[in-house]
Amino acid sequence: TGGTAIAVDAIPRISRAQSMDVLSSMANISGYRAVTEAAHNFGRLFTGQITAAGKIPPAKVLVIGAGVAGLSAVGCAQSLGAIVRAFDTRSGVREEVQSMGAEYLELDFEEDGSGSGGYAKTMSKEFIEAEMRLFAEQAKEVNIIITTAAIPGKKSPVLITKEMVESMIPGSVIVDLAAEGGGNCEMTIPGEFRIYKKVTIIGFTDLPSRLPTQASQLFSNNTAKLIQHLNVDGELNLDLEDEITGAITVVHDGKVLWDPEAQNKVQKKTVAPVKLEKVSEKISEFPEVEKKKWSLLKMIGWLSAFVLVALIGFGGSSEFISHVTVFVLACFIGYMVIWNVSPSLHTPLMSVTNAISGIIVIGGMIHLSGEQIILPAIAVLIASINIVGGFLVTHRMLEMFRK
Numbered sequence: 282t283g284g285t286a287i288a289v290d291a292i293p294r295i296s297r298a299q300s301m302d303v304l305s306s307m308a309n310i311s312g313y314r315a316v317t318e319a320a321h322n323f324g325r326l327f328t329g330q331i332t333a334a335g336k337i338p339p340a341k342v343l344v345i346g347a348g349v350a351g352l353s354a355v356g357c358a359q360s361l362g363a364i365v366r367a368f369d370t371r372s373g374v375r376e377e378v379q380s381m382g383a384e385y386l387e388l389d390f391e392e393d394g395s396g397s398g399g400y401a402k403t404m405s406k407e408f409i410e411a412e413m414r415l416f417a418e419q420a421k422e423v424n425i426i427i428t429t430a431a432i433p434g435k436k437s438p439v440l441i442t443k444e445m446v447e448s449m450i451p452g453s454v455i456v457d458l459a460a461e462g463g464g465n466c467e468m469t470i471p472g473e474f475r476i477y478k479k480v481t482i483i484g485f486t487d488l489p490s491r492l493p494t495q496a497s498q499l500f501s502n503n504t505a506k507l508i509q510h511l512n513v514d515g516e517l518n519l520d521l522e523d524e525i526t527g528a529i530t531v532v533h534d535g536k537v538l539w540d541p542e543a544q545n546k547v548q549k550k551t552v553a554p555v556k557l558e559k560v561s562e563k564i565s566e567f568p569e570v571e572k573k574k575w576s577l578l579k580m581i582g583w584l585s586a587f588v589l590v591a592l593i594g595f596g597g598s599s600e601f602i603s604h605v606t607v608f609v610l611a612c613f614i615g616y617m618v619i620w621n622v623s624p625s626l627h628t629p630l631m632s633v634t635n636a637i638s639g640i641i642v643i644g645g646m647i648h649l650s651g652e653q654i655i656l657p658a659i660a661v662l663i664a665s666i667n668i669v670g671g672f673l674v675t676h677r678m679l680e681m682f683r684k
Contacts (some may be wrong), residue, residue: 283532283534283535283536283627284532284535285519285530285533285534286530286531286532287529287530287531287626288529288531288539289301289303289503289504289529290303290304290607291528291529292304292507292525292528292529293524293525293528295524295525297524297525298525300502300503300506301503301504301505301506301507301510301525302503303503304349305349305499306496306499306502306503307489307496307499307500308348308349308350308353309349309350309353309499310353310428310488310489310492310495310499311350311353311429311458311488311489312349312350312351312352312353312354312355312356312357312427312429313353313354313357313492314488314489314491314492314608315350315354315427315456315458315483315488316342316354316357316358316361316427316456317357317398318483318488319342319425319427319454319456319483320361321341322454322481322483323424323425323450323452323454324420325337325340325424326339326340326363327339327340327342327358327361327362327363328340328360328362328363339362339363339364339367339424340358340363340364340424340425341363341364341365341422341424341425342354342358342363342364342365342366342423342424342425342426342427343368343419343423343425343426343427344358344365344366344367344368344427344429344487345367345368345369345375345416345426345427345428345429345430345440345465346368346369346428346429346430346431346458346459347367347368347369347371347377347378348369348429350429350458351367351369351427351429352374352377352378354359354429355367355378355381355383355426358383358425358427359382359383360380363425365381365382365383365384365386366383366384366385366386366419367383367384367386368385368386368412368415368416368424369666370408370412372387375387377572380570386415386419388411388412388415389411398444399433409438409610412440412560413440413442415564416433416445417442417444417445417448418445420448420449421448421450423449423453424450424452424453424454424455425453425454425455425456426441426449426454426455426466427455427456427458428440428441428455428456428457428458428459428464428465429458429459429465430459430465431458431459431462431497432462432673435462436462436463437459437460437461437462437463437464437465438465439463439464439465439466439467440465440466441465441466441467441468442467443467444475446466446467446468446478446480446482447478447480449480451478451479451480452479452480452481453479453480453481454471454480454481454482454483455468455480455481455482455483456483456484457469457482457484458507458512460472460484460485460486461486464484466482466484468482469482469484470482470484470485471484471486472486473483473485482524492649499562510525510526511526519533521533521538526652543630552620554681556595638665638668638671639664639668640662641660641661641663641664642660642661642664642665642668643659644657644660645657645658645661645664646661649661
C-alpha cells in the first residue's frame with residue numbers, strides 16, 4: 282500500500298467546485314489586503330472631501346487584472362471612495378468591473394485574452410505594446426497601482442517598467458500581487474517592501490496570512506467542502522473519473538498520477554475555429570422575416586385604431602369622445618414616459634405607477650355611475666391588474682433578499 286496526496290491549489294475553476302476553491306478564497310483576501318496596504322502607505326484619504334481646511338482630491342486607483350483578486354481590490358477601493366480604473370485582457374469581465382462602479386479601460390485592439398480555467402493567456406506582441414502604452418499613460422495620472430496579472434506555470438509578465446515608476450506622482454504606491462512569480466513591476470523585490478524614487482513598492486507574497494483569522498476561516502470552509510465531496514456514504518473514496526477529484530489527485534496508492542505535460546496540454550488546448558458563413562446567412566435572413574411580420578402587425582393595428590376612431594366620431598356622444606381622447610393621450614404619454622426610463626430605475630418606478638393606478642381606479646369608479654361605463658370599467662380593470670402585479674413583483678423581489 283502507498284499514500285495518497287491531493288493538491289488543493291489544482292481545484293478546477295468550475296461552478297461545481299467553487300465552494301472548494303482555495304485559490305479563489307485566498308485571492309479574494311489578497312485583493313482586499315492589497316488595498317488596505319496601499320491605503321496605509323499612501324498617506325492621504327482615498328475619498329475626496331471639501332472641508333474648511335481645504336479640498337482633498339480623491340485617490341485614483343488602477344487595478345491591472347480583473348480576476349478574483351482584482352475584482353476584490355476594485356470593490357474595496359471603490360467602497361473607500363477612490364476613483365477606480367481596471368484593465369484586463371479578457372473583454373468578458375467588462376460588465377463585472379462596470380457593475381462595481383469602476384471604469385473599464387479598453388484598447389482599440391481586437392484580441393481577447395481568455396484562457397483555460399478562467400485564467401488569462403499570453404497575448405500577441407502587438408497587443409502587449411498597445412497595453413504598455415496605456416499603462417505608461419495611466420502611471421502618470423494614478424496614485425495607486427495594484428497588479429494581479431499572473432499566468433499559471435510561467436513567470437509573471439512585466440507590465441510596469443522602471444520608466445513608468447519614475448513617471449509616477451511622488452508618494453504613489455504600487456502593490457504587486459504577482460510578486461511570487463517575479464512581479465508585474467520591474468522594480469518589485471518579491472517578499473519585500475521598498476521605496477524607489479519616492480514611490481512605495483510592496484511585493485509581499487504572504488498577504489492572505491496578514492488576515493489570519495479570515496484566511497483560516499475560508500480555508501477551513503473550503504477544506505470541509507472538499508472532504509464532503511470526497512466522502513461517499515461516510516467513507517473516503519477517490520473517484521478518479523470525477524472532474525474535480527481527477528484534477529487534484531497527485532499520488533494515489535503510492536502511484537504518481539500527476540502529469541505536468543498533460544496539464545500543460547489542457548491549458549494550451551486551442552478551440553477549433555467555427556465556420557460562421559452558413560450561420561450568418563441564416564441569422565441575416567431571420568430579422569428580415571421578423572421585420573416583415575412586425576410591419577404587417579403594425580399596419581393592422583393602425584388600421585384598426587383608425588376604424589375605431591371613425592366609428593366613435595360618427596356614432597358616439599361628445600362625452601364619450603372626450604373620454605376616448607383622454608384615454609388615448611394617457612396611453613401615449615404613459616408609454617413614452619415608461620420606455621424612456623432607465624431599466625435600473627424600474628423598481629422605484631413601480632411604486633410610482635402603483636400610486637398613479639390607484640388614482641385611475643378612483644377616477645374610473647366615479648365615472649362608473651355615469652352613462653358611459655365601458656371605458657371606466659376598462660380603466661378600473663387595467664389599473665387593478667397593474668396594482669396587483671406591482672405588489673406581487675415587489676413581494677417576489679423582497680423574498681430574494683431575505684435569508
